[in-house]
Amino acid sequence: MSWRDDFAFGILKGNPVLVLMIGLCPTLAISVALTNALGMSVAVAFVLIGSNIMVSAIRKFTPEELRIPIFIIVISTFVTTADYMLKAYSPTLSQQLGVFVPLIVVNCIIIGRSEAFAYKNTVFSSLLDGIGCSIGFLLVISVIALIREFFGNGSIWAKGFLSKPALIMILSPGGFITIGFLMGLMNYWNRRKAQITADKK
Amino acid sequence: MKSLGKKIVDYIFRLTLLCAIASAALAWVYLETKPRIELEEKRRLFLARKEVLPQAEKFEEKIIKEKETYIQGYDENDKPVGKIAETRKRGYAALIKILVGVDDYNKITKVKILDEMETPGLGAKIKEEKFLNQFPGKTIEELKLKKDKGTIDAVTGATISSRVVIEAVKEGLSKFTKK
Numbered sequence: 215m216s217w218r219d220d221f222a223f224g225i226l227k228g229n230p231v232l233v234l235m236i237g238l239c240p241t242l243a244i245s246v247a248l249t250n251a252l253g254m255s256v257a258v259a260f261v262l263i264g265s266n267i268m269v270s271a272i273r274k275f276t277p278e279e280l281r282i283p284i285f286i287i288v289i290s291t292f293v294t295t296a297d298y299m300l301k302a303y304s305p306t307l308s309q310q311l312g313v314f315v316p317l318i319v320v321n322c323i324i325i326g327r328s329e330a331f332a333y334k335n336t337v338f339s340s341l342l343d344g345i346g347c348s349i350g351f352l353l354v355i356s357v358i359a360l361i362r363e364f365f366g367n368g369s370i371w372a373k374g375f376l377s378k379p380a381l382i383m384i385l386s387p388g389g390f391i392t393i394g395f396l397m398g399l400m401n402y403w404n405r406r407k408a409q410i411t412a413d414k415k
Numbered sequence: 416m417k418s419l420g421k422k423i424v425d426y427i428f429r430l431t432l433l434c435a436i437a438s439a440a441l442a443w444v445y446l447e448t449k450p451r452i453e454l455e456e457k458r459r460l461f462l463a464r465k466e467v468l469p470q471a472e473k474f475e476e477k478i479i480k481e482k483e484t485y486i487q488g489y490d491e492n493d494k495p496v497g498k499i500a501e502t503r504k505r506g507y508a509a510l511i512k513i514l515v516g517v518d519d520y521n522k523i524t525k526v527k528i529l530d531e532m533e534t535p536g537l538g539a540k541i542k543e544e545k546f547l548n549q550f551p552g553k554t555i556e557e558l559k560l561k562k563d564k565g566t567i568d569a570v571t572g573a574t575i576s577s578r579v580v581i582e583a584v585k586e587g588l589s590k591f592t593k594k
Contacts, residue, residue, distance in 0.1 A: 246535045272433075280426055284433060291437040295444045302451035305459060312532060367535075381572070384535055 220339045224347030230323040231354040231393070232400040237323035240314055241355050242389040248371050251359035252352075253307040257296045257315055259348035262324050264292040266344035269332040276333070285328045286319070293319045323351060358392050464488070467516035467525045470496045485590055488516075497524060500587030507575045508532045511541075515550075515587035526550040526584055531576075538576035546570050546577070550584055555592065558585050 228234055231241050244254045268288045269276075276284050297315045300308040308315065318324065327347055332340040363369055366384030368376030382388050417425070464474050464486060471488030478484050486499040500515045509532040516525045528542045540546060549567050550558075558581050559565020560574070569577035 275429065277426065277429070280429060283430065287430075287433055287437050291440055294441055298444050298448040298452065302448040302455065305452075305455040309530075381537065385537070 217339065217342055220335075220342040221346045224327075224343060224350040225353070226350070226400075227404065228347075229350040229354060229400065230326070230347050231351060232397050233404065234323075234326065235397070236326045237321050237351065238393070240317060240321055241351075241358065242386065242393065244311065244314055245355050245358040245362055245389060245392075246366070246384050247363045248356060248359045249307075250310050251355045253300075253304070253311055254314065255348070255352035255355055257300065257311070258318060258321065258323070258351055259345075260296050261289065261292040261318050261321075262327060262348050262351075263341065263344035265289045265324055266327055266332040266340040267337055268292075269328040270335060270337045270340035273333050281329070281333060282325075285325055285333075289324055289328070290319045323347060354396065358389070358396065361392050362388055463514060463527055463529055464499055467499050467514045467527050468497045474499070479590060483590065495519070498591060500590045501529070502583045502587040504579050504583040504586070506531060506533055506579045507538050507573070508534065511576070511579055511583060513580065513583045513587065515584050517588065517591055521588070521591045523551050523553060523584070523588060526580075528580070533573065533576045538570070538573040540570045540573060541576050541580050543570075546580075555585055555588055558588075 224230060226233075230236055231238065240254065240258075244250050265285070265288050269285055272284070272288075293316065296318070297308075300311070300315060327343060331343045335343070360370065362383045364375065365380050366382070366388055368374055368379035380388075383392070461474070465471065468474075468488040470490050472491045473489040473493070475487050475489070476484050477487050484501075486501065487495055488497050488499065490496045497516055497518050500517070501512065502515065503510050503512045505511075511531045511533070512529040514527045514529055515523060516527075518524050526547050528547070531539065531541065533539045533541060546568070553566060557566045560567050560569050560577060560581065562569070562574075565581075567577070567581060
C-alpha cells in the first residue's frame with residue numbers, strides 16, 4: 215500500500231464508524247450537538263494518532279501474547295493525558311463530554327487500529343492511518359451531530375432555528391436512525407465504486 | 416524456542432518496564448496540569464456562586480453542624496449579603512448539584528444547576544431560565560410541581576428531573592429555615 219492509501223483508508227473505504235462499524239457507542243452518545251462532537255473528535259484524534267505511533271514504535275518490543283495488555287497501557291496513558299489536558303485547558307468542554315473522555319480507553323476504534331494496523335506497520339504509515347481514521351471519525355460524528363442537533367433541538371452550533379423540534383432525534387432512537395441511514399448510504403457508495411472499478415478491468 | 420520460565424521472566428520484565436515508563440509520563444502530566452485544573456475548578460465555583468449572589472465579592476464556607484455547611488457571601492465592604500446552600504441529589508441519570516441563594520430574610524433569590532448529566536433535550540432543560548426563574552421568592556410549601564398541587568411548572572417530559580431539583584432546593588432552603 216502506498217502512503218496515500220494508508221491515509222485515505224480511514225476516511226471512506228475503511229471509515230471506522232460507517233464501514234468497520236466500531237466505536238459506535240461513543241458516536242451515538244456524543245452526537246447530540248455539534249460542539250460536543252467536535253470536542254470528542256479532537257480528543258479521539260489525539261489518542262488515536264498518539265497510540266498508533268507508540269504501538270508501532272514499540273512493535274518489535276511487543277511479543278504477540280502480550281500485545282493486548284501493552285496496547286491498553288499505551289492507550290490509557292494517552293487517554294488520561296487527554297483527560298487532564300481538557301480539564302486544565304478546556305474545562306467547559308471537559309464538563310460537556312464528562313465520562314466519555316475516560317471511556318475513550320475502551321473505544322474500539324483505537325484498539326482496533328492498534329491491532330489491525332499499527333502493530334504490523336511502520337511508524338510513518340501508522341501516523342497516516344491515525345490521521346485518516348481521525349478524519350473519518352470526525353466527519354461521521356459531525357454529520358450525525360449536525361442532523362440530530364438540527365432536527366432534535368432545532369439548532370446548529372447551539373444557535374436555534376426550528377421552534378418545534380422532533381425530540382426523538384436527540385434521544386437514542388434518533389441516533390440509531392441517523393447512523394443506520396448513513397451506513398446504508400456509505401455502503402451503497404462503496405459498493406458502487408467497487409463495481410465501477412471492476413467493470414473497468 | 417525459549418523455555419517457559421525464561422519467557423515468563425522476559426514478559427514480566429517487559430510489562431513492568433512499560434508500566435514504569437507510562438506511570439512516569441502520567442505523573443509528569445498530572446503535576447503539570449494540576450495547578451491549572453485546581454485554578455479552573457475554583458474559578459468555575461466562584462463564577463457559579465457569583466451568579467447566585469451577584470452582589471457578593473467574597474464567599475466563606477460556614478458550618479451549621481457536623482457535615483452540614485453553607486456559604487456566606489460578603490460584598491466588598493465585608494458586609495454579609497446573602498447565603499448559598501449547595502445540595503446534591505440523585506437525578507434521573509446521575510447526581511445533580513444545585514446552588515440555592517437566599518437573602519437576609521431566607522427568601523430564595525436564585526437557583527443554579529452546577530452539575531447535571533440528565534438527558535439532553537429533556538431533563539437537561541432544568542438548566543434553563545424558564546424553569547429556574549420559577550423558584551425565587553417561593554416558600555417551602557409552594558415548592559411543588561403543579562401536578563402535585565404546587566406552583567412550579569415541570570420541564571416537559573422531565574417530571575423526575577424537575578422533582579429532584581425541587582427536592583434539592585427545598586433541602587437547601589431548609590438549612591436556613593429550620594431551627
